[in-house]
Amino acid sequence: MTNTTGSSSRAEILRRVRQALGTTTATAAPTPEDIARDVPRDYATTHATRTPLQTADLLAEHLADYRAHVHRTDAAGLAATIARLLTERGSRTAVVPAGLPGDWLTDARALDVDVVTDHPGLTPVELDAVDSVVTGCALAIAETGTIVLDASPDQGRRALTLVPDHHICVIRPEQIVESLPQALPRLTPTRPQTWISGPSATSDIELDRVEGVHGPRTLEVVMVASDAQVTDFPG
Amino acid sequence: MNPPSTSQESQTGHGTGVFVGLPSFPVAARESTRDGQLRANLRHATHTIRAKRAVAIGELSDWGELRAAGAAIKDHTLAHLDHYLQQLEQAVTAAGGHVHWAADADEANRIVTDLVHATGETEVVKVKSMATQEIGLNEALAAQGIRAYETDLAELIVQLGDDRPSHILVPAIHKNRAEIRDIFRTQMAAWGRPAPQGLSDEPAALAEAARLHLRQKFLHTKVGISGANFMVADTGTLVVLESEGNGRMCLTLPETLISVVGIEKIVPTFRDLEVFLQTLPRSSTAERMNPYTTMWTGTTDGDGPKTFHLVLLDNGRTDTLADTVGRQALRCIRCSACLNVCPVYERAGGHAYGSAYPGPIGAILTPQLRGTATELDASLPYASSLCGACYDVCPVAIDIPDILVHLRQRVVQGGPVTQAGQRVTIKPARGHTTEHAAIRASRYAMGRPAAWAAAQRLATGTRKLHPRSLPIRTAKAWTDTRTLPQVPDQTFRQWWKQHTKNTNPDPGSTTPGGAR
Numbered sequence: 001m002t003n004t005t006g007s008s009s010r011a012e013i014l015r016r017v018r019q020a021l022g023t024t025t026a027t028a029a030p031t032p033e034d035i036a037r038d039v040p041r042d043y044a045t046t047h048a049t050r051t052p053l054q055t056a057d058l059l060a061e062h063l064a065d066y067r068a069h070v071h072r073t074d075a076a077g078l079a080a081t082i083a084r085l086l087t088e089r090g091s092r093t094a095v096v097p098a099g100l101p102g103d104w105l106t107d108a109r110a111l112d113v114d115v116v117t118d119h120p121g122l123t124p125v126e127l128d129a130v131d132s133v134v135t136g137c138a139l140a141i142a143e144t145g146t147i148v149l150d151a152s153p154d155q156g157r158r159a160l161t162l163v164p165d166h167h168i169c170v171i172r173p174e175q176i177v178e179s180l181p182q183a184l185p186r187l188t189p190t191r192p193q194t195w196i197s198g199p200s201a202t203s204d205i206e207l208d209r210v211e212g213v214h215g216p217r218t219l220e221v222v223m224v225a226s227d228a229q230v231t232d233f234p235g
Numbered sequence: 236m237n238p239p240s241t242s243q244e245s246q247t248g249h250g251t252g253v254f255v256g257l258p259s260f261p262v263a264a265r266e267s268t269r270d271g272q273l274r275a276n277l278r279h280a281t282h283t284i285r286a287k288r289a290v291a292i293g294e295l296s297d298w299g300e301l302r303a304a305g306a307a308i309k310d311h312t313l314a315h316l317d318h319y320l321q322q323l324e325q326a327v328t329a330a331g332g333h334v335h336w337a338a339d340a341d342e343a344n345r346i347v348t349d350l351v352h353a354t355g356e357t358e359v360v361k362v363k364s365m366a367t368q369e370i371g372l373n374e375a376l377a378a379q380g381i382r383a384y385e386t387d388l389a390e391l392i393v394q395l396g397d398d399r400p401s402h403i404l405v406p407a408i409h410k411n412r413a414e415i416r417d418i419f420r421t422q423m424a425a426w427g428r429p430a431p432q433g434l435s436d437e438p439a440a441l442a443e444a445a446r447l448h449l450r451q452k453f454l455h456t457k458v459g460i461s462g463a464n465f466m467v468a469d470t471g472t473l474v475v476l477e478s479e480g481n482g483r484m485c486l487t488l489p490e491t492l493i494s495v496v497g498i499e500k501i502v503p504t505f506r507d508l509e510v511f512l513q514t515l516p517r518s519s520t521a522e523r524m525n526p527y528t529t530m531w532t533g534t535t536d537g538d539g540p541k542t543f544h545l546v547l548l549d550n551g552r553t554d555t556l557a558d559t560v561g562r563q564a565l566r567c568i569r570c571s572a573c574l575n576v577c578p579v580y581e582r583a584g585g586h587a588y589g590s591a592y593p594g595p596i597g598a599i600l601t602p603q604l605r606g607t608a609t610e611l612d613a614s615l616p617y618a619s620s621l622c623g624a625c626y627d628v629c630p631v632a633i634d635i636p637d638i639l640v641h642l643r644q645r646v647v648q649g650g651p652v653t654q655a656g657q658r659v660t661i662k663p664a665r666g667h668t669t670e671h672a673a674i675r676a677s678r679y680a681m682g683r684p685a686a687w688a689a690a691q692r693l694a695t696g697t698r699k700l701h702p703r704s705l706p707i708r709t710a711k712a713w714t715d716t717r718t719l720p721q722v723p724d725q726t727f728r729q730w731w732k733q734h735t736k737n738t739n740p741d742p743g744s745t746t747p748g749g750a751r
């Protein structure tokens with residue numbers, strides 16, 4: 001049942017397209033060589049040469065530019081950092097995707113935060129009553145200050161990171177890339193994706209930027225330093 | 236949408252587009268110009284956004300290359316559009332989606348209405364979409380007893396205020412905070428959760444009121460309707476860029492999602508997004524990246540809507556494609572940068588353009604999508620002084636002035652065009668009110684303060700800004716008030732550099748609008 005209402009229009013639109021292009025038959029499928037010839041891609045892959053630490057710094061700076069709260073720690077300090085953020089927020093409940101590494105929430109559980117693991121029965125209305133959500137991410141893009149979620153087991157379905165008002169997102173060091181052209185080859189297009197660059201915002205009222213309309217109004221990003229960087233960022 | 240008539244002389248000059256009965260551009264523009272609030276807000280908005288935009292673009296040393304790649308990707312896609320449409324259809328279907336084809340607005344509205352009826356629902360949530368506005372979907376749904384809730388803050392303001400959008404990016408820019416508070420106070424209750432007691436006119440408080448009002452809708456409404464910024468042919472992936480999160484809500488929480496998308500929104504491969512996801516946010520909201528982008532491919536078990544319908548919309552796009560000069564307009568990624576640099580838009584306001592598409596892009600797109608049979612649509616190509624600032628900022632390098640001149644020729648000379656897929660020859664507008672509307676529009680556009688008028692004559696020597704030929708009568712009417720602009724050898728940028736040498740040696744690649 002792909003198409004019931006528009007089947008004659010399908011033929012008509014394709015006919016119109018071909019007529020507009022000056023042909024009556026289907027145009028040949030372009031080969032990758034055709035595309036390469038037609039499209040000059042002499043734009044930059046990245047816009048600067050940076051060390052991994054510089055890239056991490058740039059990401060932190062750009063995330064903060066768009067009002068995300070950035071926290072930096074090392075692997076050993078991660079659980080404590082998450083627990084601290086939940087406490088400071090006053091969260092009583094937190095939801096996590098089924099594939100979140102078990103030890104991330106150890107400290108939070110000890111603090112009496114009610115941690116719920118996502119399951120298909122959890123409705124949007126129920127999610128609306130949860131204080132916080134904690135997830136990982138697929139990757140992060142330094143040049144644009146962007147976190148990409150792709151619904152992997154440590155991130156969960158899209159509704160999970162949408163309905164609660166407080167999102168804590170953990171970025172591991174190997175997940176940071178410089179730029180868009182570096183990011184896309186690492187993603188699977190057909191996975192549902194949410195790209196996040198700061199909390200939701202609007203400038204619709206007299207161009208005054210207001211953070212937080214419908215998505216989580218508070219975005220806290222926890223950047224985990226690589227072992228090499230641990231000395232720079234003690235937990 | 237195009238009237239069947241092949242003769243402009245037989246037209247009565249009344250609008251037949253989405254907004255029936257709108258006055259022609261110069262009349263509407265004159266009214267807007269008198270509205271001090273609208274003018275002041277628009278001026279503030281356009282100047283703020285374009286200054287920020289220049290900074291965002293200045294961060295990318297390869298802006299020119301990205302712009303060229305974006306234009307080339309779009310041109311390549313258009314040259315193989317039949318192939319990519321079928322490839323997209325196959326990919327979306329394979330991923331569990333349903334694809335529908337709509338030749339015109341009526342058909343698209345009928346398809347969507349039937350799909351909503353089939354769910355048994357009478358309410359839908361919508362994320363801002365120019366395509367659905369173009370076809371008048373909300374009105375069509377309302378006529379069938381279906382209530383469509385706009386969920387963008389600005390669109391909500393516009394809908395609650397029973398108004399029309401005035402800017403692509405900030406559609407409620409013609410309203411100030413006190414007016415918005417009053418609209419919320421008086422109108423929200425009729426649509427759902429009322430505004431909180433004692434609502435102030437602080438933007439944060441107004442945004443909070445919108446959040447509370449709309450959350451109930453998001454959590455309980457079973458059908459969502461959207462457009463899309465991009466459709467990836469080889470994977471079937473749709474992409475929506477937004478700021479507020481209402482898009483994520485509409486695309487994620489409903490059980491059924493219906494997306495109405497113009498056939499020109501295709502890109503061949505996922506990789507092509509690396510160009511547009513760099514150029515669109517910076518060019519549009521002047522951000523490195525917009526807060527939220529959602530990508531989905533058909534349906535995914537346990538994540539998002541269970542049913543997905545894609546309605547592919549022609550509605551004049553193939554007619555536009557048939558015009559070898561005008562087809563460039565189909566590259567447009569709706570960033571609104573051309574609005575923000577346009578001195579005519581700034582003065583006239585978005586409503587004067589009489590369609591979903593205001594500003595320079597509206598002046599070239601509407602007369603192609605709808606034809607030039609009505610007085611309003613025929614006057615649109617004249618709603619410009621041909622200063623070229625729109626071309627300079629356009630992230631897909633659409634030569635808007637060239638298309639404007641081309642469309643002016645079509646209006647005054649007639650000639651072969653394609654209407655609803657049929658090749659026809661339209662007659663010149665000679666002796667008709669259309670011609671006078673056009674002349675009034677051009678006079679309006681050209682009637683500039685002296686300093687600006689000096690700049691706008693110097694647009695460029697490479698583009699064919701100079702009307703190649705004008706019928707005697709029209710040319711005379713033009714010259715009644717002003718001599719035809721002489722196009723110099725010098726480009727606009729060269730002129731800018733010369734005239735700003737002492738204060739600002741380099742305007743950056745995209746700030747010609749500073750030449751006011």
Ligand code: SF4
Pocket residue numbers: 566567568569570571572573574596625628629630631632633
């Ligand atoms: S014509 Fe160009 S500048 Fe104007 S909205 Fe379209 S893409 Fe943007």
